[in-house]
Amino acid sequence: MTTDSTPYTVTLVTLFPEMARAITDFGVTRRAVDNGQLQVETVNPRDFTEDRHRTVDDRPFGGGPGMVMKVDPLAKALQSARAANPAATVIYLSPQGQPLTQAKAEALAKQPGLVLLAGRYEGVDERLLDAEVDEQISIGDYVLSGGELPALVLIDAVSRLIPGVLGHQDSAEQDSFSGEFENLLDCPHYTRPEVYNGQAVPPVLLSGNHELIRRWRLKQALGRTWQQRPDLLERRRARGLSKEEQQLLDEYIAEQSS
């Protein structure tokens, strides 16, 4: 956690620094950068090479396809990244990492900052990981070309949790993912027109009865989570469903089978 004045600093160690523009140039994260709450720096290992060809990769010992990222340029790049933020947690985005969860994002948002290492080719020399990396995080089980997009996903998830970044602190936006709706999928969203392609918006949403609307939304969120992501619902159940929640879910399930 940083005090309100100093920005939360993330340094991305990557061979493609321009990819950070996806965070710094658009939307909520751009606004956070513009008003000094978030700072996204990049460090390119290629700038720490000493040979004429600025070599960052080499063939794998033991043979096999592809290339491996060399230790030395990475170690120097990480050293430079740490210098700017000594207390930062150093994370290697990796298929071997722990799955990224909202809880993990919340924990990282409380840290003094992050240094994120994005791999390319077949990955990095293991000795770099042993010496320099605090933890490894994965965003999912599929083959990717590099760790940059995972790093940008992590930065986005963490940035939204930095106090003040979402602007209206006590905003519905903040609450819609925490508190009553924590660990639940979203309810359906609607906006004008009231009828589209002959399909009308659920009348309760136009009723102005905020209590009925709250209950309808909670029922939809519980029901959709039950339907699409029973694993998330289990997590919620482990924390105990209220009487109202259990009743709404039972109603939803009964309506499904009718």
Ligand SMILES: CC(C)(C)c1cccc(C(=O)NCC2(NC(=O)c3cccc4nocc34)CCCC2)c1
């Ligand atoms: C079993 C399975 C997960 C499918 C698998 C097994 C072996 C390799 C790969 C693979 O994608 N290797 C390529 C690289 N991948 C990632 O960096 C990466 C990929 C996915 C999620 C991530 N979250 O953070 C970083 C991530 C590693 C070096 C350059 C990119 C994937």
